[in-house]
Amino acid sequence: MKKLLLATAISATLLTGCGGSSDDNNEPMTAQFTLGVSDAPVSNVKAVWVAFDSIIINAADGERPTFETRTAEGEPVMVNLMEFTGSDVFGLINDEVVAPGEYQWLRANIVNGDEANIEMTSHVVYNDDTVAPLVVNRKNNDGIGEIQINDFTLAVGENEFVLEFDLKKSLVDPSNSEEVNLKPTGIRLENLAEVEDIEGTVSETLMANCETDNLDIAPETGAFGHAVYLYSGDVVEPKDLYVDGEVSPADAPIATANVVMNEETGMNEFEIGFVAAGSYKLAYTCAAHIDDAEVLDEAVTLYSIQDVTVVAGEDANVTFDIAE
Template structure:
């Protein structure tokens, strides 16, 4: 694997060759782009924290071999922290632990800042996940969180020479995180993970009228602020019929692009948010069914839906559900 120090050496070598006249007319020096990567999340039920331990970020498929950055090799670009620990409580080196449940809606945390990658079209971004990842459950106990083959493989990235590119990895834990029967702990799958270019996405926020919840026998004013009272699902395209909408584990005509919980603020508001959505037209649908197993077709009844257009902007679009 090529580390950030290896990349720096490549830059120095290219400069030295140019200064010594080693480059002829037919030689082309590598061109570089600045790459920033952040992490965000949509909340999941039944957990107080979901800590993921990142170890390495790699771009592959540009015809020049893989280019990778190991967490902690250059703290200015990929800083490590002490959140990831082994069974004896020792800090796992070269890791950065991020609690995804702190990053709902348009919130995000930087994983890579100002890294120099060779410009090109990369077919895949790969994240290596270290030991130490866990789910803190509602009773305060911790269960291990595993990733198949300890890596997450995501979509393509295009980096143009001299440019600065900001990407975000959005974890939709309602799709991606499962608790397989008979296995120790949770499993984090690549299903529901979205790698997006920040210049091409927007955000959605909204509220739900309390009267609408009451009229449909939904939960209202829970004492626990972390208890969801409803769910909002987002579907690509406009005017999607309620009867044809699927939950995260269902097989109806239209599959969710993303989903999130509706929470009570402890006073009078019931609000929700979804971040890093590809610009386009969507159907937002409301349900008071908050349990949704991503591997099972659950009975989810939708109360109402509305069309919403997401624009590429840092200013969220509003979508309110009224009586």
């Protein structure tokens, strides 16, 4: 069961809506729309604060239901994505009534980072506690950024969706700018009724072997980047995180997850949330610390790859270990 954590301070107001069809008793047929956010974390920051101003969905008939995501004081809702990883979800809007049917896009309006008001606008906090504005680019220079996801369907009845932010693919820190860019290429919209989780462990021996075999890319400071990457099952030669402009290549990861030591179990664990049923490849690497989504880097090697099948109604469990 996915964990939908709803913030009581949110004011999610339906400003405009579109009418639905009717059943045999002339009662309107409606969809209840719930939306949350979650993320796959990145290793060089401790907080990624995103200020959500509103959510707009665009119906095929042109109607645009709009939902404000604001606190009781009227401020944009601030979400630290790093606190909602794996299958944990922060609820933005809950059970809003809209018409069922095909929708052309969903757009999240984000308040871009502003150094003059950094704590109430989108920003990144690095591990050394330095802070940088977080910006989503769009044509209008009005302080609002847009994250748009195209083509989804709302069925009659309850619909629970999540915007999944893969920060390894989404966060870009340009060398010539004091701002950090949040790119929509690493963001997915998933229907919780149609997805499962992939959970697993990586053995200490495999991780140590990977570090030994990759001493040429050992970090000067800090640790190796231990992560798992998820690929479509028909990818023959999986590649690194490279995103070509606004398009993620077919052989690039669909999603990623860090490998993290669970102090209670003593195991090195990972979790990739919101994966649709189907066949995939899952790869472990210790080179995530040098994997830049803006660069196609041959030095990023995938140390162990295995096939995994996700079955509807079941979470998948995967173990990476040395060969018997």
